[in-house]
Amino acid sequence: MGHTFGLKGSNPRVNVLVVGGAGYVGSHAARRIAAAGHDVWIYDNLSTGHREACLPERLIEGELADRKTLTKVLTDHKIEAVLHFAACCYVGESVTQPAKYYQNNVVGTLALLDALRAAEVSRLVFSSTTAVYGTPDKVPITEDTPLNPISPYGFTKRVVEHALVDYAHAYGLGSIALRYFNASGASREGNLGEDHAPETHLIPLVLQVALGQRDKITIFGDDYPTEDGTCVRDYIHVEDLAEAHLLALDAVEPGTCNAMNLGSEHGASVLQVVEACREVTGHEIPVEFGPRREGDPAELIADASRAREKLGWQPEFTDIRSIVETAWQWHLEHPDGYSS
Numbered sequence: 001m002g003h004t005f006g007l008k009g010s011n012p013r014v015n016v017l018v019v020g021g022a023g024y025v026g027s028h029a030a031r032r033i034a035a036a037g038h039d040v041w042i043y044d045n046l047s048t049g050h051r052e053a054c055l056p057e058r059l060i061e062g063e064l065a066d067r068k069t070l071t072k073v074l075t076d077h078k079i080e081a082v083l084h085f086a087a088c089c090y091v092g093e094s095v096t097q098p099a100k101y102y103q104n105n106v107v108g109t110l111a112l113l114d115a116l117r118a119a120e121v122s123r124l125v126f127s128s129t130t131a132v133y134g135t136p137d138k139v140p141i142t143e144d145t146p147l148n149p150i151s152p153y154g155f156t157k158r159v160v161e162h163a164l165v166d167y168a169h170a171y172g173l174g175s176i177a178l179r180y181f182n183a184s185g186a187s188r189e190g191n192l193g194e195d196h197a198p199e200t201h202l203i204p205l206v207l208q209v210a211l212g213q214r215d216k217i218t219i220f221g222d223d224y225p226t227e228d229g230t231c232v233r234d235y236i237h238v239e240d241l242a243e244a245h246l247l248a249l250d251a252v253e254p255g256t257c258n259a260m261n262l263g264s265e266h267g268a269s270v271l272q273v274v275e276a277c278r279e280v281t282g283h284e285i286p287v288e289f290g291p292r293r294e295g296d297p298a299e300l301i302a303d304a305s306r307a308r309e310k311l312g313w314q315p316e317f318t319d320i321r322s323i324v325e326t327a328w329q330w331h332l333e334h335p336d337g338y339s340s
């Protein structure tokens with residue numbers, strides 16, 4: 001790959017806007033990219049993000065759908081590349097409130113794309129998701145697996161990915177859509193981590209049992225066609241995701257468009273996650289088995305060879321226990337999230 005941009009190129013310090021950078025994944029990526037020497041600004045409306053997850057002098061409070069303000073921010077700060085994390089991301093809520101999801105994730109993103117054109121910014125890294133695949137016929141999932149989302153959330157991400165292909169062709173926008181599997185863990189320093197309200201993700205919920213904040217964890221289904229009957233997921237550490245964003249920032253070229261899976265390529269069942277949490281916390285963590293959760297595929301495991309080949313990405317955290325260890329450190333020190 002002929003690098004003309006970013007760390008490996010002739011322009012080592014890039015002005016970057018991280019939209020949604022006060023959130024879980026965005027805050028880790030913003031910090032990693034700043035540590036690599038780039039000039040990083042965060043643009044966020046703090047709807048689900050946290051002021052405490054950002055450097056205060058680098059936070060610009062603003063709304064994704066506000067094209068005018070975004071254009072001004074891009075121009076004033078001479079932004080050369082944008083990382084876009086801002087979205088509503090609850091699969092279940094997207095089924096009951098699809099309007100909220102199409103409005104924020106699609107209409108909001110189109111406003112950002114307009115602002116990029118107006119400010120002549122031609123590099124974008126977009127947060128996509130495994131949810132674009134729906135229930136795949138086989139695992140591991142490659143990028144050529146058909147995109148058949150089964151939730152409005154997954155559809156909104158698929159729509160944006162389509163727009164990115166068309167905008168590359170017509171307007172020369174360069175983009176990389178990164179399809180994360182299950183983002184998990186916390187920063188090794190222990191001061192950035194997962195703080196969603198309500199929390200729906202498995203690992204933080206299980207760790208809340210270990211903290212005494214919940215009595216037990218309900219496992220959604222034990223009759224899946226997997227080894228132990230519970231769902232298998234590919235948990236990818238948030239710092240490995242952050243590293244991939246740094247590499248994507250370096251690799252994205254105007255006029256080109258690509259999509260890449262980001263996963264550890266290892267599967268862990270719900271029971272294996274609970275067991276890892278028991279080992280790490282020393283807590284017994286009572287479980288109960290409940291019915292399946294609607295829309296949960298049995299097994300989602302990434303083939304991440306494209307990201308390895310095109311970005312030179314190699315995830316560091318490949319076993320569930322090491323991921324849980326970082327999450328546990330964060331939850332122990334921040335039992336009530338950023339407010340503690």
Ligand SMILES: NC(=O)c1ccc[n+]([C@@H]2O[C@H](COP(=O)([O-])OP(=O)(O)OC[C@H]3O[C@@H](n4cnc5c(N)ncnc54)[C@H](O)[C@@H]3O)[C@@H](O)[C@H]2O)c1
Binds near residue numbers: 044045064129
């Ligand atoms: N967490 C996961 O497991 C996961 C998996 C796959 C994909 N993703 C995608 O990664 C991205 C980040 O996910 P996350 O878990 O960090 O979510 P998050 O809710 O923690 O972060 C989203 C951030 O975007 C901001 N935001 C949302 N709407 C906005 C708007 N209209 N204007 C300005 N800011 C706005 C929020 O305040 C928040 O800081 C999302 O696009 C999500 O769809 C996440």
Ligand SMILES: O=c1ccn([C@@H]2O[C@H](COP(=O)(O)OP(=O)(O)O[C@H]3O[C@H](CO)[C@H](O)[C@H](O)[C@H]3O)[C@@H](O)[C@H]2O)c(=O)[nH]1
Binds near residue numbers: 089131200202219
């Ligand atoms: O209380 C709980 C919570 C979760 N689970 C199970 O744990 C697994 C992981 O569930 P999460 O809610 O943590 O994550 P998902 O796999 O549902 O969702 C993730 O993957 C999706 C794509 O499939 C989207 O990308 C979404 O944003 C991302 O969080 C699933 O099998 C789920 O059924 C339980 O058994 N009990």
